[in-house]
Amino acid sequence: MKVRVKLFAVARQLAGRDELELSLPAGATIGELRHALGEQSPELASLAQHAMFAVGTEYADDRTTIPENADLACIPPVSGG
Amino acid sequence: MKVRVKLFAVARQLAGRDELELSLPAGATIGELRHALGEQSPELASLAQHAMFAVGTEYADDRTTIPENADLACIPPVSGG
Amino acid sequence: MVELTQTTIDTAEVLRCVSSPAAGAVVLFLGTAREFTAGRRTASLDYECYPAMAEKKLAELEAEARRRWPIVACAIVHRVGHLDLGEASVAVAVSAPHRHTAFEAGRWLIDTLKEVVPIWKKENWADGASKWVHPGLTQPNDECANDE
Amino acid sequence: MVELTQTTIDTAEVLRCVSSPAAGAVVLFLGTAREFTAGRRTASLDYECYPAMAEKKLAELEAEARRRWPIVACAIVHRVGHLDLGEASVAVAVSAPHRHTAFEAGRWLIDTLKEVVPIWKKENWADGASKWVHPGLTQPNDECANDE
Numbered sequence: 001m002k003v004r005v006k007l008f009a010v011a012r013q014l015a016g017r018d019e020l021e022l023s024l025p026a027g028a029t030i031g032e033l034r035h036a037l038g039e040q041s042p043e044l045a046s047l048a049q050h051a052m053f054a055v056g057t058e059y060a061d062d063r064t065t066i067p068e069n070a071d072l073a074c075i076p077p078v079s080g081g
Numbered sequence: 082m083k084v085r086v087k088l089f090a091v092a093r094q095l096a097g098r099d100e101l102e103l104s105l106p107a108g109a110t111i112g113e114l115r116h117a118l119g120e121q122s123p124e125l126a127s128l129a130q131h132a133m134f135a136v137g138t139e140y141a142d143d144r145t146t147i148p149e150n151a152d153l154a155c156i157p158p159v160s161g162g
Numbered sequence: 163m164v165e166l167t168q169t170t171i172d173t174a175e176v177l178r179c180v181s182s183p184a185a186g187a188v189v190l191f192l193g194t195a196r197e198f199t200a201g202r203r204t205a206s207l208d209y210e211c212y213p214a215m216a217e218k219k220l221a222e223l224e225a226e227a228r229r230r231w232p233i234v235a236c237a238i239v240h241r242v243g244h245l246d247l248g249e250a251s252v253a254v255a256v257s258a259p260h261r262h263t264a265f266e267a268g269r270w271l272i273d274t275l276k277e278v279v280p281i282w283k284k285e286n287w288a289d290g291a292s293k294w295v296h297p298g299l300t301q302p303n304d305e306c307a308n309d310e
Numbered sequence: 311m312v313e314l315t316q317t318t319i320d321t322a323e324v325l326r327c328v329s330s331p332a333a334g335a336v337v338l339f340l341g342t343a344r345e346f347t348a349g350r351r352t353a354s355l356d357y358e359c360y361p362a363m364a365e366k367k368l369a370e371l372e373a374e375a376r377r378r379w380p381i382v383a384c385a386i387v388h389r390v391g392h393l394d395l396g397e398a399s400v401a402v403a404v405s406a407p408h409r410h411t412a413f414e415a416g417r418w419l420i421d422t423l424k425e426v427v428p429i430w431k432k433e434n435w436a437d438g439a440s441k442w443v444h445p446g447l448t449q450p451n452d453e454c455a456n457d458e
Contacts, residue, residue: 008358078445079442080429138219158296158299159281159297183344183396186341190340191412261417
């Protein structure tokens, strides 16, 4: 399946864009997304190890299965406030 | 010596005035003032046991000797804020 | 900056007073006139103080806070006189490089103000009774006539 | 009430939003753009967020604070975009019957906001460099070119 991942802050800066498209096997997990993101975009590999990911507007852990057509986002360590 | 004691809040209310004049022996302490206040104005006796006293603008304990011409104040438990 | 005032506390001015590019955090505390206390309805409040001593104690609080914490600025304004429901009786503002400093200093300032500064509150209850509030003091009558 | 805004935070409006005769205490926290961090001078800040998720997380923070403490009202406003020195990036206001509740809830809200809400700060240093701030993250270059 094709998924699109929103990028923010240093992730957006490193990738030079605010969204990436990846191909993942159906039923892939966030852990697999984390790995695939680093493979496809080596400049994001280190960050992808330390970022959180969101499915829709909720944080998801590495075991979470990615639903079809999910809104995915890479969430680097936050610094609001 | 004659001393004048400022009264506030319930002390002022109970005494019906905002200042009292008392006669104390020269060299009297705050402890003696506390006692004399209750003797002279029985309506203040209970409060005088529990109030703080100030010499000038500083809290004073019972052993403090009252200077001549001191500004004295009876400070019931405070409730600002 | 410390102040006793007879009029409405200008919170915008209090905040301006502590704002600084050296500060990353500002904490403002407002004490406000609450309608219900232990189920009993308040109509208004009156605050009275011993002015010279209250000002001195407030200034001492600011100085002690500056000794204890690396704060940038501090403002304490206490209102005296008659307050309607919802109005602020006190404003304490602290700015500091970091937020934990501002929270700790702000909380210490209002906690200590309530223990040592010679200011007194009178509750004017909605049922017409009035009573000076003196924490820890057993008063002859729970309800005294208004003395003003 | 939670809000993301592109413009100056109106602190008077934030305070109005939490004021209530049911409250005896209001605590307002402001995070402000500080000039020096570890001796290095900041010229300005930029904040970016994931809007839909940031709003949801802010609303969850308010709901959780209401579960944890008997607060009367709560307002959280976070600014995004470009900020000059001294400007407020965030305002958190809590009103409660008693002050300790307001302090505890206010401090928990800003502490937790800084951990979970998807908002990011970029420091624009006075020397011309810029850097996204990502606590705990080792970044390839300590100084990256401004990406805007």
